[in-house]
Amino acid sequence: MGRLEGDRRSWLRGAPPPRWVRALPLVLAAGVCVATLVSPDPLDVGFLLGAIPPLAVLSYGPAVTAALGVAVVVMLNVPAFQLDRPGQTDVLTVSFVALLSVFVAFVRHRRDQQLDVERTIAVAAQRAVAPPVPERVGPLRCAGLYRAAQRGTLVGGDFFDVRESAHGVRAVLGDVQGHGLAAVATVSSLLGAFREAVLDQADLESVAGRLDRRLVVDSARDPAAELFATAVLVEFTPGADAVRVVVCGHPPPLLLRDGTVTEVDAVPWTPLGLGLSGASLTAARLPLRPGDRLFLASDGVSEARDADGVFYPLLERLPALAEGADPATTADRVWADVRLHSPAIRDDVTMLVLAPEPPADRSGDR
Known part of the structure; x- marks a missing residue:
């Protein structure tokens, strides 16, 4: 299944705060009360209560923040706590901080509501551009994984899609x-052109030509833009006994077969947008065996570097990561391994794993 990064936000970037953050105001209040009650001598710790309303702003709205502010003022005036003596805590200062915190909580609450609306709209729009790949398309089991380099976005400069047509399944x-x-x-x-060409064009070369023409x-509308893209296109023929591949300036697909990984031998062509549609294209044809899988990835995977500048060794790592794994698990394992190798990902990372099923297996699903 295709997955886009979106909801994995830390609480500092819009996600709900963890429980320990929400508990901080109560823990601080309880700590001050207990300390003053058990101490034989008055403690000059009343000023700590002034931090409760600002802490409440991190987790709560204006109503709860105001209630906690009132509770702080009441606590400062409870004789048993001995926090209201002159020279210890300025009640007026704490009251001002509490009122200010209520205002900040109100502003934050309104801002969060607006951000939630905008994010909902952005998620809907971006998923319309690049919807998740189904777990199964015709004779293929599929999994796509996307991680955008620009924080807070779901879609950037990479793209993928898998579509079924009368000529086979094309990806x-x-x-x-x-990017971004x-x-x-x-x-x-490009995705719009691909989805139309999949239905209209009889061969994979013509599909690539349609993307190039797009x-x-x-680019002709905006000469300063200099639009171009690298891409790899694959077509599984009916019966899934072979795959045809066109590579346009992109890393070729990797074939996983019997525990080994090899690059598909396809003639590289120029990137899309450079007039490829007028050239003579010939797709590579690769016969498939039962259990074969194709692994497609953007250069954000192979060019991810560690602290010493060493590129991620995809060809070396992939056999072990893909062993005994379904397409979705394979993509997840590779992504986790890339993150271990290169903690700072500076480019969009995209993977597409395609596993054709033999006709006998598919008949058993009906």
């Missing part, structure tokens, strides 16, 4: 110039 994975929100328009244009036309 594309590509990388447009740049600036590349979303180009991604949308970028050429878009």
